[in-house]
Amino acid sequence: MYLSIFREVDVTQPDYVPVAVGSRLRETDELATPQSWIKDRPAELSAMTGSAVEQGKFLGTPGPDSGYALKLARLAIEKIILDHTEHIADVVAVISSVAIKRAALYSRAPVIHDVNFAMRLFGYLGDISSDLKGVRHSLVGGAAHDYFKVRRITEMIPVSVLELDLGVVDSGVWLGRINQ
Secondary structure, three states: OEEOOOOEEOOOOOOOOOOOHHHOOOOOOOOOOOOOOOOOOOOOOOHHHOOOOOOOOOOOOOOOOOOHHHHHHHHOHHHOOOOOOOOHHHHHHHHHHHHHHHHHHOOOOOOHHHHHHHHHHOOOOOOOOHHHHHHHHHHHOOHHHOHHHHHHHHHHOOHHHHOOOHHHOOHHHHHHHHHO
16 A cells, blocks of 8 residues: 555555455456335235234234333333332333334334323323222233233223323223223
């Protein structure tokens, strides 16, 4: 290399100087322009078939970067107000599942507002009556160890409730419906 005052300039190397194998220039392949592509494989979801997602019991609601809801739920632990009979692992499992479902309805990754929505929906921000705490405990208790319980809880929540704004969510109304 020849070093000038302002910049480095590459200089060719004579043919008689040995070059290490890893330092040799490699030939490049010219890639052809790709042909057009359509969704024709069996595992691909298509909105053209009426529903982009196969519907059914325990199939869930797929969305991008769903695992991020677990991190957000764990970060929000300090805001959660629990009864002495409740376990934080159960709460995190349910809160993150509800946040994932809410975010997937809008075809986006979960954000902290989805986690706050789920916490308010279940009354974990302290805005819940004592009689509904019992309903919440029987509903959420043991959820961390039972995937199907988490799925059942998540599927109990109607889409119309998940579409509500964060300020409109009332845990008493939703948990009261389950109690009946």
